[in-house]
Amino acid sequence: MDNIQDKSNITSQLNELERNVDKSKEYLSALEMLMVDDNNGRLKDTGLSNELQQLNNAISSISKNIQTLKNKIDT
Known part of the structure; x- marks a missing residue:
């Protein structure tokens, strides 16, 4: 990509x-903590845990793909 403004806009969006993916990871971590029983440290629902x-x-995978795109734009 040759247009510097396009590169800047795309990088900004990426x-x-x-940042949104990182926030999603935080929410997912909170969900995972809720899935563990406080009394014995076991999973409350194995099936749901597998889905999580x-x-x-x-x-x-999305995070890796974003990084790949950013690297391609920088080259």
Whole structure:
């Protein structure tokens, strides 16, 4: 991409997306903590915990993709 303004605008949007993804990770961590029983440290619902893990994996994948896009724009 040759247009500096386009690069700047896209990078800005990717940075905003990255901040939102980071916020989503915080919410997901809070959900994971709620899934653990305070008394014995066991999961309250294994099935739901597995779904949360899949969501966590998807969010991590999005983060990696954002970083890849940012790297391509910088080169």
